[in-house]
Every structure is written in structure tokens, then in C-alpha cells.
Amino acid sequence: MAATAEQINATIDAYVAAFSAGDRGGYLALWAPDATVEDPVGSDVAVGADGIAAFWDGVRALASDIELQRTGDARVAAGEAALPLRAITAIGDMTLSVDIIDVMAFDDEGRITSLRAFWDPANMAPYEG
């Protein structure tokens, strides 16, 4: 049985909340074993609990505060989902935002098995609230 839309949306909400709160443990609890993260698309793929923990630490070293906002409905199909997000982050003295689409796959317990994040660092722009 593929994860249901309800399971998938609950996991996405938990993902956005943990990411925005800087909740490393909550974030790392969301993944299936051997899950993969490619963020942004085209970068090296992080694999498994250790790889995803290292990815988290690397992101947080660049930007300790990151707020994720869901900017539209997740489109769910066959245990996968694509969803629009905005990330708002403080880097140095600047507050920047960028629009993202995350593509995620889920196991039958609703854990994330893969994440591919579509965004372009060149599109980061001053945040205008």
C-alpha cells in the first residue's frame, strides 16, 4: 500500500515544522533507512541517516535560521508528492527568500524515502515579507 495523501501531508507538515524550528532530531526522525536527499537538484546526493545528518549540519552552518512556508497544495500521486515552498533565511545581514519545489517519495509508513529540491541559488532575492 502506498502512503495515503493524509500520511504524506502529515509528514510534510512535520518536515516543514522541524526544518523551521531548527529541530535536528525531529527532522532526522522523518526519513526511511537509506533515504536520499538531492538539494538542490544537481548537487551531491546525501544517503542514509549519516549522510542526511551531515547534510543538515552543512545547511545549518551556512544559515542557522531557515523558515519554510508551504505556498500551495502538495500534488500527491502513487506514494509521491510535489509541493511548492518558500524558504526564508538570514545570511549575514540579509534576509533572503527563494521559491522551491520539493519532490518527495514516501514508504508505506509515510516516511520520506527520497527528496529532490528544485531551486536555483541565483533566484535568491531580498525577502519582501
Place this chain on the structure above:
Amino acid sequence: MAATAEQINATIDAYVAAFSAGDRGGYLALWAPDATVEDPVGSDVAVGADGIAAFWDGVRALASDIELQRTGDARVAAGEAALPLRAITAIGDMTLSVDIIDVMAFDDEGRITSLRAFWDPANMAPYEG
């Protein structure tokens, strides 16, 4: 060289225009050889020119008029893109809409090499223009 964001957005605009105009030839000209279409995600994958032509004909047999609207920016990364769309279609006496996210990959000439369309037929709703 991966396709540029400009190439990718031009192909997406041509895709939306051809789809909305019912322009079968224009639509079929947008694909690389051996391209794949999975629409919606989880359905059988159409492969190559003949497969994609059969996919087009099958869709048009269900709904002769389909308007696609881009509802946000394409997020482009490493020769791929994810973009939000709305499809508006007349089926019988009803006008229905559904929100979609298309994930596309492109060759270095900007032709589409794969398309995965995230949407759920259960989310089709009366169009409220």
C-alpha cells in the same frame, strides 16, 4: 552543457501553448528521441515518439479541450525543472480544473527528455474561473 533556464522556459511556454491549442504536431515536436511521459505519476510510462503520440491521442479522446495555465515560476536546476500548472478541461457538461506540478528534464538543445506529472484525479473540481 545543460539546457539554460531561458531554453527551458521557452520549451515550457511552447508546451503549454501547444497543449492548450490542441496542436498535436507542435506538441510532438518538443520531445527528444526516446523521451518518456508519466502522467499522472504512477501510471504507465509512454516512451518515444509513438508512445507519446498515443498518449496525446488518449488524453484528447477523453477531453478534446484542455487549457494549461502556468501558476508560478518554474524552478530550474541542472537541466531539470519543476513547475506548477493548472489544467482546465471540459468533460461532458462540466468544466473542471486540477492543480498539477510537472517535473521535466531537458537535453542540451532544450528538448524534453522526461515528464512526470504530479496530480490526483480525485482533486479535480468544478472550475470557478
